[in-house]
Amino acid sequence: MAExxxxxxxxxxxxGLIDEPASALKFKTGDWRTFxxxxxxxxxxxxxICPPSCPDYCIPTKTDxxxxxxxxxxxxxxxKGCGICAEVCPFKAIVMEGESKFIK
Amino acid sequence: xxxxxxxxxxxxxxxAMRQVNPEVVAAYPIxxxxxxxxxxxxxxxxxxxxxxxxxxxxxxxxxxACVGASAAGIxxxxxxxxxxxxxxxxxxxxxxxxxxxxxxPIVNRALSGPINIHCDHSDSMGCRDHGWIQIYSENAQxxxxxxxxxxxxxxKVLLPAMVCQDGFITSHGVENVKIFEDDxxxxxxxxxxxxxxxxDVNNPVTYGPLQLTDYYFETKRQQEPAMEExxxxxxQIGKELSKITGxxxxxxxxxxxxxxxxxxxxxxxxxGTAKAVIDKLRKNGKKVGLLKPKLFRPFxxxxxxxxxxxxxxxxxxxxxxxxxxxxxxxxxxKNACYDTKSKAKLHxxxxxxxxxxxxxxxxxxIFDKLLTNKLKDKEYIGVR
Numbered sequence: 001m002a003e004x005x006x007x008x009x010x011x012x013x014x015x016g017l018i019d020e021p022a023s024a025l026k027f028k029t030g031d032w033r034t035f036x037x038x039x040x041x042x043x044x045x046x047x048x049i050c051p052p053s054c055p056d057y058c059i060p061t062k063t064d065x066x067x068x069x070x071x072x073x074x075x076x077x078x079x080k081g082c083g084i085c086a087e088v089c090p091f092k093a094i095v096m097e098g099e100s101k102f103i104k
Numbered sequence: 105x106x107x108x109x110x111x112x113x114x115x116x117x118x119x120a121m122r123q124v125n126p127e128v129v130a131a132y133p134i135x136x137x138x139x140x141x142x143x144x145x146x147x148x149x150x151x152x153x154x155x156x157x158x159x160x161x162x163x164x165x166x167x168x169a170c171v172g173a174s175a176a177g178i179x180x181x182x183x184x185x186x187x188x189x190x191x192x193x194x195x196x197x198x199x200x201x202x203x204x205x206x207x208x209p210i211v212n213r214a215l216s217g218p219i220n221i222h223c224d225h226s227d228s229m230g231c232r233d234h235g236w237i238q239i240y241s242e243n244a245q246x247x248x249x250x251x252x253x254x255x256x257x258x259x260k261v262l263l264p265a266m267v268c269q270d271g272f273i274t275s276h277g278v279e280n281v282k283i284f285e286d287d288x289x290x291x292x293x294x295x296x297x298x299x300x301x302x303x304d305v306n307n308p309v310t311y312g313p314l315q316l317t318d319y320y321f322e323t324k325r326q327q328e329p330a331m332e333e334x335x336x337x338x339x340q341i342g343k344e345l346s347k348i349t350g351x352x353x354x355x356x357x358x359x360x361x362x363x364x365x366x367x368x369x370x371x372x373x374x375x376g377t378a379k380a381v382i383d384k385l386r387k388n389g390k391k392v393g394l395l396k397p398k399l400f401r402p403f404x405x406x407x408x409x410x411x412x413x414x415x416x417x418x419x420x421x422x423x424x425x426x427x428x429x430x431x432x433x434x435x436x437x438k439n440a441c442y443d444t445k446s447k448a449k450l451h452x453x454x455x456x457x458x459x460x461x462x463x464x465x466x467x468x469x470i471f472d473k474l475l476t477n478k479l480k481d482k483e484y485i486g487v488r
Contacts, residue, residue, distance in 0.1 A: 009322035014262060014330075015203030016323040018310035019300055 029056075033081035035096040037074055043093035046070050050085040050094065059085060111281040113244035113274035114139030117183070117209045117267070119281075120251035122147050123289045124207075127178035130158040130169035134188035135221050136271040137211040141183055163188040167195035167206075174204035175311045177301025179255070181206065185271060186213035189227045193234070196264075200235025200327065202312055203299070205258035205265070208236075209251055212372065212423075213271040214458040222459020223271035225371065225424040229432040235327050237265035237334055238401040240371045242357075244269070244279045249349055250398070252289060256341045259296055261334045263327070270373040272459065288348050331402040338399055355404035357396040358411060360386060364393030366474035367412065369437050370421035371397060374455070374462055381467040392471045403436050409444035412437070417449040417474045421485070423456045449477075455485035462486060 013019050051059040051071050058079040060072045074085075086094040111119065117140050121129070129148075131141045148157045160166045166182050174180040184192060189210060199206050210228050214220040228238060239254055241247035247269040254265040269275055300309050315323055335355075342353025357375070360382050361367060368378050375396035385392045395411060397404075412418060418441075422431035430438060434452040441448055453470060455462045466485050473479035 006318055007322070009325035012319065012322055012326075014299070014323075014326050015201065015311070016313060016315050016319065017202075017300060018313055019307070021308045 028077040030075075030077045030079055033076075033079060033099050035081040035083060036076070036099050036102055037079065037081065037083065037085050037094045038097050039073060040093045040095065043091050044071070045091055045093070047090065049088050049090065053084050053088045054079075055082065055084065056080065106282040106284045108280050108282050110278050111244060111283075112139055112276050112278050113241075113247050113269045114211065114276065115143045116244040116248040116279075116281045116283075117251050117269070118143035118147070119283050120248045121181055121209075122153055123252070123286055124179060124181065124255050124293060125153045125290075126155055126181045126207075128156050128158065128170070128173035128180045129182060130160055130166045130173065130180075131182045131184075132160055132163045132166045132188060134163070134185045136213055136223075136275045137183045137185040137188065137209070139275055140209055140211065163191040164195060167192040167199065170206045170208075171195060171198050171202065171204055174199070174206050175202065175302045177296075177298035177303055179259075179296045180204075181208065183209040183211070185211045186215055186221075186227045189231065190215060193231060196231055196234045196236060198312065199264040201323070203262040203327075203330070205255075205262055207251065207254050207258050208264065208266045209247070210266045210268045211271045211275040212268050218458075220458040221271070223273055223373075223423070224457045224459065225268070225422070225432075226457075228266060228268045229424040229426075232401055232432060235263065235331075236401060237261075237263050237331075238399075239265065239267050240398055240400055241267060241269045241274070242373055242375045242396060243274055244277070244281045245351075246398075247274060248281055248283070249345065249351055249353075252293065253338070253341055253345050253353060255293060256344075257334060257338055260337045260341065261330045262299055263330050263334060268372065273373045282349075284348050292345060292348055335399070335402045335404065353398070355397070355399045355407050356411065357394075357398065359394040359396065361393035361395055361411065361415070363391055365391040365416045366471055367393045367395060367415045367418050368421060368467065368470065369395045369397065369412075369418060369433065371400070371423065371433060374421060374423070374467075377462065377464060378467050381464050381471065384464075385468065385471055390471065390475060392475070397433070397436075400433075400436075403440075405436070405440040405443055408437065409440035409442075409446065412441055412448060413444050413446050415446075415448050417451070417477070417479070419451045419453050419470050419474055419479060421453045421455055421462075421470075423454075425454050425457065451479045452482045453479075453485050454482070460486050
């Protein structure tokens, strides 16, 4: 992830206080990841087991006009690489691979 | 007119708390602090104050309850001693780190072990670097007035404050104490305007989030200028309080110090004993004096250094020990004297641990040795 510009001690609220609600949304926790789930679209049957299994709601879904739901690519800003999605996939359409493989 | 009452040091502080009328007091009994909370809980039971008194199961819980109450945005107080203060240690840092202006009278008592209930300063000295303002009081009157000052000072700079007095010697000794008029004192205290309180639901805030390598150091960096501000505000607020009490609120008190050849530096009640000795020795033409620090955190290095600049030899009397290092007060005085390039000969005297009495004759002997160059670099006073 890109280096964030952090504020100086003079710019932050005193006492470590957070005076802005829902600011956790801005805190991208994906850089904690050591393993990344690789989604193999050819094997995926869109069975919808993986999206609700993700503890961090990192697998987004989209409903088309016919009412069919499909999963999209994992949101790597928040995915911590826990591997639950790969574990629950009945079709081995998600495999866990070392994060270092993906870092350029 | 102020009322003069026969009060113990503990009751005098309880009177200050009555006048402050804090919204929340959370406390756990510990000797010799109990005398404060016994009196204050009477005020609560009699409906004289509006305080919600939370009787908790330990001092760790007492300070935790105070942190919650203070974060909610209200005046919050507690009181403690010795092992109780030690048990609060973890939460003391939370209070100062979250910048909550909790005020806590401390009745100084020795720390275990061996277990002991009597006075020394090991307890408050043990947490001197924990980000709390510390004010020391010679007698009941000072403890009462310092408590009032501490409330305003803590709220001004958003740091917690402890006001120390000597266990039993001051806390249980009855003195004439002037209690100033409630209306005047309350006008001085004003009402507390909290900084971003937790219960302001229209402006939601988070207190005490996790801060790792990204922001912890930055948050702690803010505490130092707050302490610097406390040093200035102490004098300003002291001047305001002085209009009611007529007392002076300097960083320290000088007693016969200006032309002294030998001086003692000591905190709290022993300063009173030293004054009596100085009066006696001065009558015999001996130029001796006293410097009694009041504000210990933040420590006024420059001012104390200047006040001691021309004194030939100085004995710093510590009622606590820092094992394997210079005693707490001695260490600060030595630093202060280094900063002003003082040529004074400094001596460290440890006395009164666990409430061991110090007598006028002990202090007289220290002065005599100071004047005749016979005092060792480090001495233990009154130990067999």
